[in-house]
Amino acid sequence: MFEFKLPDLGEGIHEGEVLKWHVQPGDVVVEDAPLVEVETDKAAVTIPSPRGGKVVSTTGEIGDVVATGQVIAVIDDGQGASVTPAAAAAAPASKPAAAGRAAEEMPAGLPVEEPVKAAPAAPPARAVTQPNSTVSGRPVPAAPATRRLARELGVDLTLVPGTGPGGRVTPADVQAFLAGGAPAPAAAAATAPATATADRAVDGTTRMAAAAAASAIPFLDLEPMPDFSLQGPVEIEPLRSIRRKVARKMTTSMILVPHVAHMDDADVTALEEFRLRMKTQREGEPVGKLTLLSFVIRAITAGLRAAPAFNASLDPFREEIIYKKYYNIGFAADTGKGLVVPVIRGTDVKSIREISREIEEKAALAREGKLPLEDMQGGTFTITNVGPLGGTALIPTINYPEVAILGMGRVQEKPVVRDGQIVIRKILPLTLAFDHRVADGADAARFVGELVRNLSDPNLLLLDT
Numbered sequence: 001m002f003e004f005k006l007p008d009l010g011e012g013i014h015e016g017e018v019l020k021w022h023v024q025p026g027d028v029v030v031e032d033a034p035l036v037e038v039e040t041d042k043a044a045v046t047i048p049s050p051r052g053g054k055v056v057s058t059t060g061e062i063g064d065v066v067a068t069g070q071v072i073a074v075i076d077d078g079q080g081a082s083v084t085p086a087a088a089a090a091a092p093a094s095k096p097a098a099a100g101r102a103a104e105e106m107p108a109g110l111p112v113e114e115p116v117k118a119a120p121a122a123p124p125a126r127a128v129t130q131p132n133s134t135v136s137g138r139p140v141p142a143a144p145a146t147r148r149l150a151r152e153l154g155v156d157l158t159l160v161p162g163t164g165p166g167g168r169v170t171p172a173d174v175q176a177f178l179a180g181g182a183p184a185p186a187a188a189a190a191t192a193p194a195t196a197t198a199d200r201a202v203d204g205t206t207r208m209a210a211a212a213a214a215s216a217i218p219f220l221d222l223e224p225m226p227d228f229s230l231q232g233p234v235e236i237e238p239l240r241s242i243r244r245k246v247a248r249k250m251t252t253s254m255i256l257v258p259h260v261a262h263m264d265d266a267d268v269t270a271l272e273e274f275r276l277r278m279k280t281q282r283e284g285e286p287v288g289k290l291t292l293l294s295f296v297i298r299a300i301t302a303g304l305r306a307a308p309a310f311n312a313s314l315d316p317f318r319e320e321i322i323y324k325k326y327y328n329i330g331f332a333a334d335t336g337k338g339l340v341v342p343v344i345r346g347t348d349v350k351s352i353r354e355i356s357r358e359i360e361e362k363a364a365l366a367r368e369g370k371l372p373l374e375d376m377q378g379g380t381f382t383i384t385n386v387g388p389l390g391g392t393a394l395i396p397t398i399n400y401p402e403v404a405i406l407g408m409g410r411v412q413e414k415p416v417v418r419d420g421q422i423v424i425r426k427i428l429p430l431t432l433a434f435d436h437r438v439a440d441g442a443d444a445a446r447f448v449g450e451l452v453r454n455l456s457d458p459n460l461l462l463l464d465t
Helices: 086-089 097-105 146-154 171-180 185-191 192-201 207-213 241-256 270-279 292-306 352-368 443-454 458-464
Strands: 002-005 014-023 034-037 044-048 053-058 066-067 071-076 259-267 314-317 320-323 328-329 383-386 404-410 412-418 421-435
Touching: 034 071, 071 185, 097 207, 146 171, 241 421, 259 443, 270 421, 270 443, 270 458, 292 328, 292 352, 292 404, 292 443, 292 458, 421 443
Parallel strands: 328 383, 383 404
Antiparallel strands: 002 071, 014 034, 014 066, 034 044, 053 071, 259 421, 314 320, 404 421, 412 421
């Protein structure tokens, strides 16, 4: 018998949602044939069978979430000892799913809070009837001020019973728990996996900085959701996979990054005429649709070479700005299941035709849920284009840990003044949202101004290419 465990699906991924089983218990499967389709918070992947043989059992119904390292199928390959279906359904003890989910639930880029052991001189432990368990995979509900107090007093929040709304731990709960004594050895041992996870998440160099960054935010107090069903019918959908990842990324970006937006209009009349003329001449050639986005990506790349601050990342713990000497431009793609950002690598050495072809190919894969994980990693700057959907302008959210994002609105014919005359021109609204810790308004104005000039004259783009 062969126990097949859910493999590592990529950095930072601890679980996946079962979308489709290609086999059922009793079926015979050949090696490398499709076994199960799983959706993570980045993409949907089809996992092949590592062995050939008869499928004895499978774990996880459609819609169930399974953890990395959990046995999801048992295959009789004619070798090894027998395994019971009950044993196959259990997650391996060496890697608890709850611990993995707890680490994953923390937004990307936020410091991981390390459970602090109670002071050794405290009195004997008192009985705790309702400790805050991390079995749910979610952090203990507590305000930042309460977490800071617990750290200062050396109290592990996972052992403190909460008396606030929704089981929230309050400062009074921490004080009362401390007065009652340190946790029992068995309870302290139960928190060891979470402590080990935190130790791995931040190295010794950054742990103190991470703890300082977790200080209280004034007036921030998240209240539990009211019961909306008391007011009328509701429909509840679990926040999973791509939509959950988007929620985490956007929350992280808006909390950590001081956003500033700079707006301007580009006259793309000449560029649109050139683009449509080239599109007609190259009808039928495999060069992609030659969309406006491909020209914008090329213009953005030229601008980033002149303004490296917008092709950077900021490390808040080491207080360093990391300037990237490569240009991987991402573009937001609407997949129906959530927003993903395919990345086009090396845009400084690719032609507009090559960029167009990659946009078309990767956008199609993203809509089908088949875009490889590596094609969504390593971006240095992101562009989001809502023009085809409508809307005059937008203020986008930075794709953290990048420091800037460009929003494109809808190209519209508008009356403008040229050489003292009112003429009709095609105008593209642009918004640059950027991290004010890394760049200033004057930097953004110069960057967008150069972008507008490049888009207004296609000859400038051709010279850069």
